[in-house]
Amino acid sequence: MEIPKLHIIQHSRCIALLFLLQFSSLHFPSLGYNVPDKYFISCGSDNSVNESGKVYAAESKLDASFSGSNTERNQSSVPSPLYQTARIFRRESWYKFNIDLKGTYLLRLHFFPFSSPSNLSSARFNVSVPGFWLLQNFNGTNDTNSNSASVKEFFMEISPPTFRVTFRPLESSFAFVNAIELFVLPLHLISDKVSFFKPIGGTTPYSGGLYSRVLETKHRLNVGGQHTKDLLLRNWIPDDIHLMYTGNAKNRSPYNGEIGYHVDDDSDGPNAARYTAPTQVYGTAKETNLSVNATDFGLFNITWALPVDNKTDHFLRLHFCDYLSSQGGLTYFELSIYDALVMQVNSDGNVSNELPAPYYYDFVVNSDDNGHIKVSLTPNRTALNPSAFLNGLEIMKVIEPSNSVPPDLEEADSNHRLPLLLGSVLGGLVLAIVVVLLGFLWRFKMRKEKPVENSDWLPIPVNAGGSSHSRLTDITSHGSPLPNINLGLKIPLIDLQLATKNFHESQLIGKGGFGNVYKGVLKNGMTVAVKRSQPGSGQGLPEFQTEIMVLSKIRHRHLVSLIGYCDERFEMILVYEYMEKGTLRDHLYNTKFPTLSWKVRLQICIDSARGLHYLHKGAAGGIIHRDVKSTNILLDENHVAKVADFGLSRSGPLDTQPYVSTGVKGTFGYLDPEYFRSQQLTEKSDVYSFGVVLLEVLCARAVIDPSLPRDQINLAEWGLLCKNKGTLQEIIDPSIKDQIDQNSLRKFSETIEKCLQEDGSDRPTMGDVLWDLEYAVQLQRGANAIQREPYEDSSSNVSASFQLPNVRRLPSLSTLSEADDTIVRHDESDSAVDYVFSQLKIDDAR
Known part of the structure; x- marks a missing residue:
């Protein structure tokens, strides 16, 4: 395989090194589709790695410069040679790819925080592509299995000539990645036009289409089968853990014959092509278990409940292949989502009658606030063959465009600076002229109008509330907002409500003087402790402010670190990483x-x-x-x-005084x-x-x-x-x-x-x-x-061995107001409160 050239660009030093290979034989039906050999990258590696039949190119063979970043090498056993090395980013960096063809691409990012001097598990970072946040406040760990890599998979529409994936470390942290895959997919693997499921049942066209969004894989199930990997290197796992009422379903006998893919790779559905799903998926299934009481079909729904983000659009694909019936159209049944009827399955005249013929149906579903999407199949009592079955199921989160994604830093090319400078100067002059003219016209108009002595417009009272109201940015009695608050750590209240199931009692893990502590799971899958003050109370505001100011400015592996905070709607909420072993x-x-x-x-x-x-x-x-x-x-x-717990912390005495x-x-x-x-x-x-x-x-x-x-x-x-x-x-x-x-x-x-x-x-x-x-x-x-x-x-x-590194000077905490009255805590109920806090594991302060 020809080795592509890779480039990682830093905002401090931008070097335009791009991949040189060109795509070939793609998107031409006459030639068929084969998974391209690029781009498969073993990040930070000196040697190419063969994994799952693909060669991941070594960065060391790419003639690339990695200014401002470094390589980490594994110091213990790992599940795959692909995770022996990692590329570390200490500042905003990106990979830049040459794109030859417009189409739907699969981007796969591999993360495995192996043992290393940098303590990869302490990383905190965001990952973005133009216009979309792919990962936010991510730490690279697999929340379900710490011994496995975290593989994040995204589907998106990409156009020539270039495409960038940007890694953005959070403050005082870093980012890393072990491997990257980016390749174009077959035509029509995912269609732009899809049906939107209505909560009352039925469907309607999905507004805007899928190509204007990014899809993130959440679940890919081989229903009734075992773990397998398809031609696109996608993992399919068994469905059993998501099955409700297990007695209602049974595994079908596997099909050992040939699955009849009756369409080519570039044809649109509902009939499946060989890249839609593998034969291992279409050759196994779960079906209705009617052995107990075949006359009461109402008891024999097969239902799957899959965890997803609350109140978010998800792309749902259901795979079917009837390999038991002798002719088409005999086995048909009802498909329901959230117990609302969607359609009759297997009665579609577009599905091939040449059995066994694989096919699929796609929907976009907006998840409810219970954190699951529920899919049910019900046999039709009037059918000649009363049964229901499912072969495969996929769920992908629909990521909407975001205006908050910063633009990528441009390459420092001196040839571009002069036109940019001239354009800025001319644009500034034009803007100044327009402002002057508008000001003149406004003053002329105001002179002609009579002054308004009374007005119905009154200031909106503070407690009228908007979700964006902030305690920390209120004007204080001194006439200015509290300084030095790190607004970059703010987490929307809605995200914390979803993470804690709206602060449900089932999530409560502690109580203390500040308020209650809840266990939560953020959108990116991170388990956190959410420390919430008593809503509406004014107590604890100085401690709340101090905690944010102290923890957003210092980092040490033996000091707890703040994940974020929320101060909307008069709330005071602090978010920390969940703590496994609790308090001392x-x-x-x-x-x-x-x-x-x-x-x-x-x-x-x-x-x-x-x-x-x-x-x-x-x-x-x-x-x-x-x-x-x-x-x-x-x-x-x-x-x-x-x-x-730094809520009571104070800055130490100055050199001119021995105490505070x-x-x-x-x-x-x-x-x-x-x-x-x-x-x-x-x-x-x-x-x-x-x-x-x-x-x-x-x-x-x-x-x-x-x-x-x-x-x-x-x-x-x-x-x-x-x-x-x-x-x-x-x-x-x-x-x-x-x-x-x-x-x-x-x-x-x-x-x-x-x-x-x-x-x-x-x-x-x-x-x-x-x-x-x-x-x-x-x-x-x-x-x-x-x-x-x-x-x-x-x-x-x-001891001379305890020397501290250089640390950036903190803003003085003396600006915080503090009551003069004596406050002394009793330690009666704190044992449960502090069950939950941890730090980002940053090796000695940076």
């Missing part, structure tokens, strides 16, 4: 989770300390969390810890007593709170327990007392006592004692705490990697 406290006491080992607990403490250390020192000016506790430390599926004066906020049991007395906030307040967390990890009990004797109620006071009396061993969690090395325990307990000092100046920095915890791990392992005496004080030393 969920695993310590009063839990059904397995007990955490001492080594795992130590690593969780180190992860948390790293996040807080970056918060204090990595973000220019520093940020104080102000609510460090075990319910704000979250664990992913591998027990990697991240610090969460502020009203007291935090949670009883974790609250720094010095801060409580003086209302002077420093980084050492977080250190105190973290010391309580360390003690909580060691003892696995609540920080405040009124049921205990007076001197034991407060865990921090009780722990220090036991440490001074030499009885700390007696209050350690019994499940880990035998696992702890005594030297490791000594270092860990000394770290707790230093963190809980009454005077903040006597406490270590978070960097010192991190050093000591790392040392405790080495002692636990019995290693001598750290040459340091066990009793050496580390409060004034920070």
Whole structure:
């Protein structure tokens, strides 16, 4: 196969390298259709890869320059050689293709976040083609099977001369892709004209046609059969998991003869060509099971329910092939969508009578708000052969054009700059002249008219509401909207309603002071936690604003990251990635989770300390969390810890002052007593709170327990007392006592004692705490990697190994308004609330 030339273009450096092969023998009925050899690309690869009978060309053989992007190579096993490498994009980039023929094309993108230094699973990006968003806020993972690649398949009309697929990383993140396929399809594989299903039953022509849209594959089922792949390399999977009332259907005996494709590749339906669906699909089927009571046909509907996006148009294709009847027209039955009759199947005179003849019917269906499309087949009791059957089913999401897709950055060609500059200048002059003339005419007209003294037009009241009303852009009492809010993270309220089934109780996974937390699934399939304030209340607005400002500006693998937010219709909603293992406290006491080992607990403490250390020192000016506790430390599926909930955060003290004066906020049991007395906030307040967390990890009990004797109620006071009396061993969690090395325990307990000092100046920095915890791990392992005496004080030393990268300076959070009254939280109900938050797994801050 001739190797095509590929080009990836960056907005910082645009190089016009294009594919050189030309299409041949396509769209000519006399020559027939064969899947083209281009464009099949193994992204980031030095070698071509053979997969499913196709050769995916290596980028390294394309003589292309990849300015601003890099290659990642797999470090573990993968399901296919195609996923051994990936192309990484740190900024907006695109692939550009030469297009010779106008037609319907299939674009297939492969994503597999294998283990790599960049941590591909932390990527967040959008993918677009001109005028359409294909993927938004995508992370490249397969939500149904983490060991399989995520393959996204799109059908679209493309015209010459060129076509671009653009990858747009989200802020502080990156994009990647493992493989790309782009090739023209046979004529009439998908027709522009299609019927639209009406909710009351029947059909009407679909307005605008399909060629003005993009189709994204959602389901492709081999009904009654097994997994197979067709000539266009499309995957067909079994239908059983989508079948309702399984007793009503049975698999037909497979057909071993020849399927009669009675039309050529370039003919239009309803009769199928060999590229419509393979013989493995048309040679198997599910049919009505009438063995129980053949007289009551009403009980024998065969029904499939397939998950789709709510309130969205979907293209539905149903495949039929009657390979049991001896002559045409004997087996006919009713097709219903959402229980509304659409048509009689197999009674169409256009279907070939030469059985077995494959055929299909297409519809566009607007899905309801239940998240499924339901298709039913019902036998006709008057038919000579009373049965119903289905061989295959496809559902594709209809993607509408979007004006929000940014135009692709143009190639920096100096030859084009002069005409563009002259055109801009001339256009500006013409516009200025027009504006002056219009202004003159308007003033002349106003002089001739009498002034209007009274007017029926009044300002629209704020609470009259439009879905676009925003709390964050309201004019404040100071006369200006809140600065520095990242509007690029806004998610429409309707999307969050669909994701959470309109905040249904079945999706509720937690409650807290801010409001309820719901599990949701966004349009792109990402599972998220949706933290919603009490609708209509004014409480929590400063915390809402602070959370957005802090998390939209900082990135660290041990700090939770914000997916998005919504502030429409007086709502305050924060969206985070769903958290598999919940909060740290969920695993310590009063839990059904397995007990955490001492080594795992130590690593969780180190992860948390790293996040807080970056918060204090990595973000220019520093940020104080102000609510460090075990319910704000979250664990992913591998027990990697991240610090969460930045609603009470404040920017740290400036160089000219040692503290920040502020009203007291935090949670009883974790609250720094010095801060409580003086209302002077420093980084050492977080250190105190973290010391309580360390003690909580060691003892696995609540920080405040009124049921205990007076001197034991407060865990921090009780722990220090036991440490001074030499009885700390007696209050350690019994499940880990035998696992702890005594030297490791000594270092860990000394770290707790230093963190809980009454005077903040006597406490270590978070960097010192991190050093000591790392040392405790080495002692636990019995290693001598750290040459340091066990009793050496580390409060004034920070290991040189903990150096932070350069981080862009944050806007000051001092612009946030804050009430002067004291707010102190009780930690009664937080255990369920923080079940849900995670971060984009960005390797140490970028």
